[in-house]
Each structure stands twice: as structure tokens, then as C-alpha cells.
Amino acid sequence: MLPTTNNRSSNRRLRVVFAGTPEFAAVSLKALINQQEALNIEIVAVYTQPDRKAGRGQKLSASAVKQVALAHDIAVEQPLTFKKSSSEGMAARQTLRSYQPDVMIVAAYGLILPIGVLTTPTYGCLNIHASLLPRWRGAAPIHRALLAGDSETGITIMQMDKGLDTGDMLYKVSAPIEANDTAASLHDKMAELGATAIVTVLKDLAHYQAQAVPQDDSQANYAEKLVKTEGEIDWTQSATEIERQIRGLTPWPGAYTFLAGQRVKILASLPVNPSQQTNQPAGTVISVGRKAILVACGKDADTKQADIKLDSKVESFEPSASTLAITELQFAGGKPMTAEQICHGNQLNDGDQFTTDSK
Structure with a gap:
């Protein structure tokens, strides 16, 4: 039986690993940190992209997610790969297993998660995706919705599988695209909406996973990365x-x-x-x-x-x-x-x- 906030054996906290990199993901991480008691969860580790050079000085800069994690004394992992074809990838998988995660929350992480990683957490990996799937799968859903003239967009909490944003949908919430919205303003709206959505799902994970809905692949659009x-x-x-x-x-x-x-x-x-x-x-x-x-x-x-x-x-x-x-x-x-x-x-x-x- 899957755990819920009201029905969890011995009241044991759900062990959560969070994976994300930019500010979009950091907003959700902050919400989960603030709601740990109410949700009966424990964020045991945060995964994020390695520090990158940024700015005119090209100094190494920590991601927005890493900064939040360090501020709250949460363990940070920054593997380059999870591929089993490399020793580093195998080591990264072993490290993930050592955290004994019940669920992994993924938001704009930027690293491909192979099936061996997706099946490591007891209840799998959940993705916070900034579109109303199956519309706008891929890297730039917020921008593509604006470019296409969509009247609305939203957040989908999805059970991740080996495909690109093809997993079953656990929860969807929509929001209108206003006439003056830019990619920047819509990003901020979706970040807040994503944080609210993942908190909602974790309040009763059993219910949402039991009611998961497959995507209609015939309705899918691909949001290609911007150039x-x-x-x-x-x-x-x-x-x-x-x-x-x-x-x-x-x-x-x-x-x-x-x-x-x-x-x-x-x-x-x-x-x-x-x-x-x-x-x-x-x-x-x-x-x-x-x-x-x-x-x-x-x-x-x-x-x-x-x-x-x-x-x-x-x-x-x-x-x-x-x-x-x-x-x-x-x-x-x-x-x-x-x-x-x-x-x-x-x-x-x-x-x-x-x-x-x-x-």
C-alpha cells in the first residue's frame, strides 16, 4: 500500500530525493522544505547539475537548487552521469541507492535518468512539467506555448518512464496565458504553480498514483530547445x-x-x-x-x-x-x-x- 499523510506505517516519513537545477526547480524545493512536517516527508538529498562558469569573470556558480539545499543543510549530489557504461555512472547509482529513497521529485534537472535510476525509489520518480501534457513535451514548453499563441498552459505532475515526458499523468492544473505574458513572467507563474501541484500530490500520493492517466500520444507536441x-x-x-x-x-x-x-x-x-x-x-x-x-x-x-x-x-x-x-x-x-x-x-x-x- 502506498503511503499517505494520514496512513503511513509507523508514521515513518517518506524519504524524498529532489533533482533539479534552475530557479524553476528551486521554487518547488523551497515549498517542499517548508512543508516537510505537514507532508510527513524528509528530503534526504538534492541532486543538481555540476557548478558552471557564469558571468563576465567566468567564476564557478552553484545552481539555484544547490544554493537552497546548502542553506538548509541538505546533502547535495552533482554527478555528471548515471550511465551504467561508466564507472562514474555506476557510482552515482550506488550513491542514490544509499539514500534509500521512497520517491524522487524531478524538476528541470537537465540530466537524463535511465530506467535503472527511475526504478530505484520505491514509488518511482515524479516530474514537475510546465505544460498540460501531452502538449509540449520537451525542453522549452513555456516558450513554445507562447510562440504558438496558446490561450492556456499549466503544470502536469507525471510518473516518469523511459520516454521523453511520456509517462502517466498524476495531476494537472491549468492557468491562462495573459496577453502581456512573456516567457519570464509565465516561467514565474509556472514555478509557483508547480510548487503547489507537487505539494498537492504528496499529500496523498497513493490516490494520485492509483488514478494515473496515460497520455494520448496522438495529441503530443514536442517543445524543442531554443536556439x-x-x-x-x-x-x-x-x-x-x-x-x-x-x-x-x-x-x-x-x-x-x-x-x-x-x-x-x-x-x-x-x-x-x-x-x-x-x-x-x-x-x-x-x-x-x-x-x-x-x-x-x-x-x-x-x-x-x-x-x-x-x-x-x-x-x-x-x-x-x-x-x-x-x-x-x-x-x-x-x-x-x-x-x-x-x-x-x-x-x-x-x-x-x-x-x-x-x-
């Missing part, structure tokens, strides 16, 4: 797509374009106004105003050729292109500037042309 080149804006895309790109790639890798061969970062824009259209070529700066810089984009994907009746005959016309209202940008070597600051300067003028490369 820097995804930030380059193609102005022939619609304003809607570009606006999502800006929000979905903030803060990294960031959306950017080129002006006279110099890179310009596009930091923020307003929601797209369908009534603002233009016949200017894509990438043209239509106006530099105090509230926003208006730029011509491509046609919206759902805008089709229209037919109008003139003097008893029907003629077709192509609708105007969409526009994007940029509120903040950053020129190469400069600081972020608002539209009002740019309006008072001379770095950008009506009729300037943003391009898709530095040539």
Missing part, C-alpha cells in the same frame, strides 16, 4: 506572430532585427491592433511616436482575399498588411530605450527599414 537564431525577426510574418515571438523569447534569446547593418533588440511591443494596417513594405518604420514605434509586417495568416461589389461587378482586392507597435528596443552598444526616448533622439526615423540580416 539563438530563433530570435531573428522575419518582418514578412504577421504582426501577431512577431508579437508572440517577442514575448515568447523574452528574456532569452530575445527578438532582434537589423538597421543599417546593426543589430537592434526588440524588447517589448503592444498587443496587435487589427484596425492598424498598412500598404508599406514589411519592416518599414511607419512612424516614430512617443507611445510606440509603428512597423509594417506581413499579412495576418487568417486574412484572406476579399471580394467587393462595385457597380454590379465583383472585384477582388488584397487586404493591407498588419502593423506592430514597438514600445521598447535597444540599439547595439546602448541601453534599453522606450519609444518616447527614441522619439526625442535621432537614431530612428520614419521610413527607416528593418531587415532580416546584417547584410
Whole structure:
């Protein structure tokens, strides 16, 4: 019988190993530490990625999860691998077994867990995944939800198996994606939601594991890892797509374009106004105003050729292109500037042309 907070033999605490690396995971770790008494659990060890060089000085820096663990005197393990083909991997597996874990909680750990690790804890490994599975399996679910224009996302607590985010779902909780959400703001919302979700599941692990639901693989989408080149804006895309790109790639890798061969970062824009259209070529700066810089984009994907009746005959016309209202940008070597600051300067003028490369 699986343990619950109200029904656990001899009131023995559930031995928990936590595996995670970035701030997203650290939020859940903090919640579990604070709830150890209420959940009747003991966090016996924390696994995280090895310290990495960071910053201009390239000094070794501990992960957000490691910092939380050390602050609470929890043992920290940082293996490079769990592969049984290497002596280091076999040693890491033995160390994990020595903690006698009942369950392992995994959140953005960054290291592949082979089946030998997944089956080490008595009740397996649970993953805190930032999407409503099976939508957006993979490395960048928060960003991909924004880029795709999803109206909602959420957290799935999943029983891990050997596949990539393919395990049975124990618990799902959704949240709306607001019009002004960026990858940064949505990350913070999902981190808090993930912490709440894993606490909920651990309150009655037996119930949630008994009610686990298999994923429908036919509905799965893969959230590929982001690459820097995804930030380059193609102005022939619609304003809607570009606006999502800006929000979905903030803060990294960031959306950017080129002006006279110099890179310009596009930091923020307003929601797209369908009534603002233009016949200017894509990438043209239509106006530099105090509230926003208006730029011509491509046609919206759902805008089709229209037919109008003139003097008893029907003629077709192509609708105007969409526009994007940029509120903040950053020129190469400069600081972020608002539209009002740019309006008072001379770095950008009506009729300037943003391009898709530095040539």
C-alpha cells in the first residue's frame, strides 16, 4: 500500500530525493522544505547539475537548487552521469541507492535518468512539467506555448518512464496565458504553480498514483530547445506572430532585427491592433511616436482575399498588411530605450527599414 499523510506505517516519513537545477526547480524545493512536517516527508538529498562558469569573470556558480539545499543543510549530489557504461555512472547509482529513497521529485534537472535510476525509489520518480501534457513535451514548453499563441498552459505532475515526458499523468492544473505574458513572467507563474501541484500530490500520493492517466500520444507536441537564431525577426510574418515571438523569447534569446547593418533588440511591443494596417513594405518604420514605434509586417495568416461589389461587378482586392507597435528596443552598444526616448533622439526615423540580416 502506498503511503499517505494520514496512513503511513509507523508514521515513518517518506524519504524524498529532489533533482533539479534552475530557479524553476528551486521554487518547488523551497515549498517542499517548508512543508516537510505537514507532508510527513524528509528530503534526504538534492541532486543538481555540476557548478558552471557564469558571468563576465567566468567564476564557478552553484545552481539555484544547490544554493537552497546548502542553506538548509541538505546533502547535495552533482554527478555528471548515471550511465551504467561508466564507472562514474555506476557510482552515482550506488550513491542514490544509499539514500534509500521512497520517491524522487524531478524538476528541470537537465540530466537524463535511465530506467535503472527511475526504478530505484520505491514509488518511482515524479516530474514537475510546465505544460498540460501531452502538449509540449520537451525542453522549452513555456516558450513554445507562447510562440504558438496558446490561450492556456499549466503544470502536469507525471510518473516518469523511459520516454521523453511520456509517462502517466498524476495531476494537472491549468492557468491562462495573459496577453502581456512573456516567457519570464509565465516561467514565474509556472514555478509557483508547480510548487503547489507537487505539494498537492504528496499529500496523498497513493490516490494520485492509483488514478494515473496515460497520455494520448496522438495529441503530443514536442517543445524543442531554443536556439539563438530563433530570435531573428522575419518582418514578412504577421504582426501577431512577431508579437508572440517577442514575448515568447523574452528574456532569452530575445527578438532582434537589423538597421543599417546593426543589430537592434526588440524588447517589448503592444498587443496587435487589427484596425492598424498598412500598404508599406514589411519592416518599414511607419512612424516614430512617443507611445510606440509603428512597423509594417506581413499579412495576418487568417486574412484572406476579399471580394467587393462595385457597380454590379465583383472585384477582388488584397487586404493591407498588419502593423506592430514597438514600445521598447535597444540599439547595439546602448541601453534599453522606450519609444518616447527614441522619439526625442535621432537614431530612428520614419521610413527607416528593418531587415532580416546584417547584410
